[in-house]
Amino acid sequence: MSADGLHHPQIVAVDARVDPAACRSMVEVRQGVDALDRALVALLAERQRYMDAAARIKPDRGAVHDDARIEDVVAKVLASAEAHHLSPAIAEPVWRTLIDRSIAHEFSVYDRTRS
Template sequence: MSFTTDPRPGPADCMTMTEVRQGVDALDRLLVSVLAERQRYMDAAARIKQDRAAVRDDARIEDVVAKVRAAARAAGLSEEIAEPVWRILIERCIAHEFGVWDALRQTAS
């Protein structure tokens, strides 16, 4: 999928590796932007959660992974790519949220 304002070629339109790399590089920049927004939601969660034990929620992790697997199937993304990527993303986000949670409470003390 390519956005109308996005200059990257669609995968089916690529005729050279330069075009493929151009598309991948553009998508990487987009992914970084989206992941930065996701991180800001983790910052908000750290601010909102009153109990440090609430930062890690195993039921929520499995819910997110199930939703990601379904979205991957619908989008034509291999679940074998999506699930491990999201599990790592979730773990790193939890670690980030713990750090933010702790920092917010230390400065408030």
């Protein structure tokens, strides 16, 4: 939270990189991928902090795994993927794995903070 008492989302800056359509060498492609990977790690770390908050807030362990929420998240991701021209063959398995690992992390945090 900032000094004004409001939560301002963290903006993850992506290093300067060549647009993929303008890449002329594998060096440019790899630099772009590496820059995006750094940004993705920062975003995933922030997402993990929300899982930490969920583990702190949820009233019981049974609330950690929520099938309806999983399907809601996947549906939203697939809609966003389509809008951004990301293949659903990439988006869906990546997010299902992310959700699975996030739930495992949340269980771990939940158990550690309540024992």
